[in-house]
Amino acid sequence: MTNNTQGLSRRNILKFALASAGISALGPVGNLAFAEADSRKFLVLINLDGGNDSLNTAVPLNKDAYYDRRPSIAVTNPLELSTGPAATSELALHPNLGSFQELHAEGSLALIQKVGYPNANRSHFTSKDIFHTGDASSINANDKSGWVARYAELYNNQTLGCVSIGYNAKALQSPMVNLMQVNSLSSMAYRSDGSYSGESQRRLEVARTILDRYQGSGNAAEVKKALQVGHENIDRIQAVINNYQANVEYPTNTRFSRSMESIAQLVHAGGLGTDIYYTGLGGFDTHSGQGGRHANLMSTLNAGIDAFSRDMKMLGKWDDCVIVVFSEFGRRNFENGSAGTDHGMGQTMMVTGGLVKGGDYGSALSDNDIRVEQNLPMEVDFRSVFGEVIDRHLAKDSTQVFTDSSQISGPQQGFL
Amino acid sequence: MPRYLDFSIRRRARFFGKTGVCLLVLLVAGCGGGGGGSQPTGSVPATGQALASSTDSRSLSRRQSFSDDDIRHFLNRTHFSIEPGKVESVQALGLELYIDQMLEYPALGTQPYEIEAATLLADDDDPVDQVGKFPGRSDVVNWNTSLLMTNPNAFQEVMGMFWQDHFGVNVEELDNDEHHLMVHFVNLLRDRGVGNFRNLMVDVSRHGAMQVFLDGANNNKFAPNENYAREFWELFTLGVDNGYTENDIIESSRAFTGWRRQFSPVTGLTQIVFDPENKAVGSKVPMGIPIAHDLAEDDYATMVDLTFSLADENGNNRVANFLSRKLLVYFAQETPDQQLVNALAAELLANNMNLSPVLKKLFLSDAFYSNASREGLVRDFYEQVVGLVRTTGLTESTWVYRTYLSNMNSVPSQPPSVEGWPEGDDKINAQGSGIELPNFVNELLTNRRDQNEAGYDIGAVLQPESATGPVEVVDYVAELLGVTLDETEKAELVAFMNVQIDRDGEETPLTYTPQNQDHQNRKLRNLLWILCQHPSFQIK
Numbered sequence: 001m002t003n004n005t006q007g008l009s010r011r012n013i014l015k016f017a018l019a020s021a022g023i024s025a026l027g028p029v030g031n032l033a034f035a036e037a038d039s040r041k042f043l044v045l046i047n048l049d050g051g052n053d054s055l056n057t058a059v060p061l062n063k064d065a066y067y068d069r070r071p072s073i074a075v076t077n078p079l080e081l082s083t084g085p086a087a088t089s090e091l092a093l094h095p096n097l098g099s100f101q102e103l104h105a106e107g108s109l110a111l112i113q114k115v116g117y118p119n120a121n122r123s124h125f126t127s128k129d130i131f132h133t134g135d136a137s138s139i140n141a142n143d144k145s146g147w148v149a150r151y152a153e154l155y156n157n158q159t160l161g162c163v164s165i166g167y168n169a170k171a172l173q174s175p176m177v178n179l180m181q182v183n184s185l186s187s188m189a190y191r192s193d194g195s196y197s198g199e200s201q202r203r204l205e206v207a208r209t210i211l212d213r214y215q216g217s218g219n220a221a222e223v224k225k226a227l228q229v230g231h232e233n234i235d236r237i238q239a240v241i242n243n244y245q246a247n248v249e250y251p252t253n254t255r256f257s258r259s260m261e262s263i264a265q266l267v268h269a270g271g272l273g274t275d276i277y278y279t280g281l282g283g284f285d286t287h288s289g290q291g292g293r294h295a296n297l298m299s300t301l302n303a304g305i306d307a308f309s310r311d312m313k314m315l316g317k318w319d320d321c322v323i324v325v326f327s328e329f330g331r332r333n334f335e336n337g338s339a340g341t342d343h344g345m346g347q348t349m350m351v352t353g354g355l356v357k358g359g360d361y362g363s364a365l366s367d368n369d370i371r372v373e374q375n376l377p378m379e380v381d382f383r384s385v386f387g388e389v390i391d392r393h394l395a396k397d398s399t400q401v402f403t404d405s406s407q408i409s410g411p412q413q414g415f416l
Numbered sequence: 417m418p419r420y421l422d423f424s425i426r427r428r429a430r431f432f433g434k435t436g437v438c439l440l441v442l443l444v445a446g447c448g449g450g451g452g453g454s455q456p457t458g459s460v461p462a463t464g465q466a467l468a469s470s471t472d473s474r475s476l477s478r479r480q481s482f483s484d485d486d487i488r489h490f491l492n493r494t495h496f497s498i499e500p501g502k503v504e505s506v507q508a509l510g511l512e513l514y515i516d517q518m519l520e521y522p523a524l525g526t527q528p529y530e531i532e533a534a535t536l537l538a539d540d541d542d543p544v545d546q547v548g549k550f551p552g553r554s555d556v557v558n559w560n561t562s563l564l565m566t567n568p569n570a571f572q573e574v575m576g577m578f579w580q581d582h583f584g585v586n587v588e589e590l591d592n593d594e595h596h597l598m599v600h601f602v603n604l605l606r607d608r609g610v611g612n613f614r615n616l617m618v619d620v621s622r623h624g625a626m627q628v629f630l631d632g633a634n635n636n637k638f639a640p641n642e643n644y645a646r647e648f649w650e651l652f653t654l655g656v657d658n659g660y661t662e663n664d665i666i667e668s669s670r671a672f673t674g675w676r677r678q679f680s681p682v683t684g685l686t687q688i689v690f691d692p693e694n695k696a697v698g699s700k701v702p703m704g705i706p707i708a709h710d711l712a713e714d715d716y717a718t719m720v721d722l723t724f725s726l727a728d729e730n731g732n733n734r735v736a737n738f739l740s741r742k743l744l745v746y747f748a749q750e751t752p753d754q755q756l757v758n759a760l761a762a763e764l765l766a767n768n769m770n771l772s773p774v775l776k777k778l779f780l781s782d783a784f785y786s787n788a789s790r791e792g793l794v795r796d797f798y799e800q801v802v803g804l805v806r807t808t809g810l811t812e813s814t815w816v817y818r819t820y821l822s823n824m825n826s827v828p829s830q831p832p833s834v835e836g837w838p839e840g841d842d843k844i845n846a847q848g849s850g851i852e853l854p855n856f857v858n859e860l861l862t863n864r865r866d867q868n869e870a871g872y873d874i875g876a877v878l879q880p881e882s883a884t885g886p887v888e889v890v891d892y893v894a895e896l897l898g899v900t901l902d903e904t905e906k907a908e909l910v911a912f913m914n915v916q917i918d919r920d921g922e923e924t925p926l927t928y929t930p931q932n933q934d935h936q937n938r939k940l941r942n943l944l945w946i947l948c949q950h951p952s953f954q955i956k
Binding site for chain 2: 125216219338
């Protein structure tokens with residue numbers, strides 16, 4: 001028997017290849033044992049990138065100022081939230097958010113009003129940095145750790161402890177952790193050279209051997225870390241994909257829905273030990289022609305949440321799940337001359353999940369809040385919203401994650 | 417063709433073919449060569465910092481001599497990749513003369529590779545006098561990608577992508593009848609990349625693609641939107657919160673009015689035109705500086721000059737410092753010392769914001785070759801793809817290029833946000849688990865039939881003529897790809913080259929012979945695949 005360069009027998013090579021290569025052309029990976037089929041609680045973060053117009057998402061009812069200041073873009077036919085245990089006459093939803101309306105009627109959609117942070121910054125990039133790091137002084141977040149990364153370091157420091165799919169999130173970045181961030185799960189497979197499949201196996205082994213031994217520094221070391229995440233998990237991910245049997249049909253026409261299905265695939269597989277899934281969708285910077293654009297975005301959001309929530313219910317995981325929908329800021333109270341809205345401050349965050357206590361949280365919007373002010377007020381710190389989920393759903397200590405003392409003071413809202 | 421552009425595109429198989437159409441020459445009206453237009457009219461305060469520095473990493477003093485390693489560093493940072501024979505040809509010419517030629521662009525649209533690329537914009541149904549004016553978004557991406565891969569002067573395209581990254585305009589935000597504006601915009605950035613920044617800023621501000629992208633074309637004089645006004649300062653000239661207030665943005669948004677769409681039913685195209693009726697009435701006072709109302713023209717040039725005259729509390733010109741830092745981060749160091757930023761800003765000011773002499777100064781400086789500048793910068797995925805094609809001559813179809821670039825959100829003409837492509841750690845994480853690169857390389861390696869039909873000879877491109885065994889081949893390919901190997905890694909790769917693995921995993925000892933085509937297909941191609949997985953391949 002010929003030995004390879006690592007001194008492994010041919011039999012071992014094949015075993016190694018099957019156990020780790022994940023090359024689809026080499027045949028199925030087989031039924032790998034999944035992580036514990038547990039009742040692990042998990043959080044799904046959905047980042048609406050660009051600054052979502054929350055006034056047209058959670059629409060204030062009976063506020064003349066809303067219509068006066070938005071003569072061409074106000075939502076005139078919102079979905080009422082008048083049934084169920086959390087019925088309200090204060091707020092309604094964008095007409096394309098039908099699944100959110102159903103969740104509200106079930107009593108599992110919380111609308112948290114006037115969310116922000118002290119001294120709001122209306123730069124997309126600064127405000128996103130603040131939301132990603134949980135640090136309101138994050139003008140340049142490159143040297144600051146993301147809050148999800150801090151959570152992982154404290155409570156779940158493995159590459160799948162927290163993951164992002166389809167959204168590049170600074171929140172997961174820190175030199176102290178190495179978390180999986182992928183554009184898509186479906187592409188997590190190495191292609192091989194059909195004419196030389198044996199060589200394809202070996203090239204992967206050699207590449208991995210070299211990668212493991214590599215002693216680079218600086219950015220090269222960071223690249224090594226990112227590549228190792230792929231190598232570490234590709235076989236498990238491949239097995240997840242191969243074993244996935246969909247409960248519901250996810251729309252295939254948007255990246256967001258595909259990302260939500262990817263998250264569902266991981267949950268189906270037992271979670272692989274993941275506490276936090278991060279994803280998002282872009283296009284919310286609606287300075288002009290907002291009506292149709294925002295409506296389409298609401299449809300995209302709604303379709304993904306609709307499929308995912310039904311999927312989780314059928315899987316019996318809905319009670320283990322909390323979803324938080326947020327943006328880097330809200331938009332102005334008034335429309336501009338381009339039938340759009342410019343960057344604002346406060347926003348309404350949406351939280352849903354099987355054990356979420358539906359309802360309106362935070363003080364109700366007044367007519368003056370909309371008529372007199374340019375931006376929605378900020379009375380609830382976004383970190384207290386995330387913090388409540390960490391404390392009460394994930395059962396960890398959020399004060400270790402959010403250490404910035406410059407937060408809007410106030411108790412947690414009690415939606416969990 | 418100048419001597420330095422010696423890596424003949426004839427050696428490479430190209431598969432950009434589309435339906436046969438008339439050749440299209442794309443010209444940017446009113447754009448000259450690299451210098452571009454008149455001098456700035458605003459007063460520009462000098463930087464307050466001294467030029468000289470006591471340490472190499474902060475000094476723009478001219479480096480005395482340039483080793484082969486220096487040339488490789490220069491090419492890695494300015495050329496997507498190192499092409500075979502390039503180091504030798506630069507050395508033969510001398511780096512300074514090479515840079516002079518590199519910074520001198522030919523007239524736009526006149527070069528064979530541009531004419532070939534332009535066919536990708538055309539369609540059989542185009543009217544005879546408007547060939548190439550109605551490209552789809554994919555066509556624009558294919559055209560732009562082709563330019564990156566085929567321009568013999570790679571630096572022109574690198575600089576064009578620097579500006580695409582800077583301005584962030586994404587063709588996806590333009591409608592079908594506006595795609596021609598994106599083509600014009602990309603050409604503007606390619607043509608004027610090393611010209612005058614003040615003039616470029618004025619022309620970009622007025623450009624139809626920018627006006628559509630950041631909503632200037634939708635503006636209203638009574639209640640203008642703030643999109644362009646905010647990003648003009650935040651991303652294009654000053655940096656976040658650098659000397660302006662929210663009230664200043666409101667005032668400047670009034671100044672950035674007066675343009676609107678004009679669709680021509682004759683041509684079927686939309687242009688963006690100045691219409692005094694669309695300009696906000698009355699004076700504007702951004703930054704406390706009044707701009708008198710004048711219906712005869714827009715306030716865009718005034719806004720640019722006003723901005724370019726701003727100094728910080730230390731007397732440093734804000735725009736010069738902002739752009740200098742950005743140039744240094746892009747080409748030299750991830751976190752440049754403020755003294756070096758100031759020194760480069762002073763050069764910009766001394767040259768009235770003309771980039772060509774400033775870039776030459778930088779590329780010949782001690783700072784550019786210092787240890788601090790040799791700390792690796794992360795290559796974008798599109799740089800990896802383009803660099804591989806340029807270096808190896810291996811090609812694939814436009815569809816394959818676009819698919820992989822799209823999967824990685826790293827598409828020419830489609831920056832993922834107005835902030836451009838991710839930087840630093842963001843870029844590493846955006847490139848994620850690294851599955852797309854090996855799969856793309858696999859596509860290149862397995863496209864043998866097309867490559868054979870085109871007469872491509874991988875052995876001639878990726879092996880030195882004198883090679884007798886795998887050691888020289890491993891060294892040669894690693895150096896071409898900019899991959900640094902230690903002795904253990906080399907031994908691992910040489911061992912790989914000297915064993916044949918059959919489909920069932922059976923191993924047979926092999927004596928790798930560079931001239932043997934089966935060995936090339938079996939081993940040399942896969943050596944390339946392995947080296948592309950090396951972390952240093954993603955670093956420049």
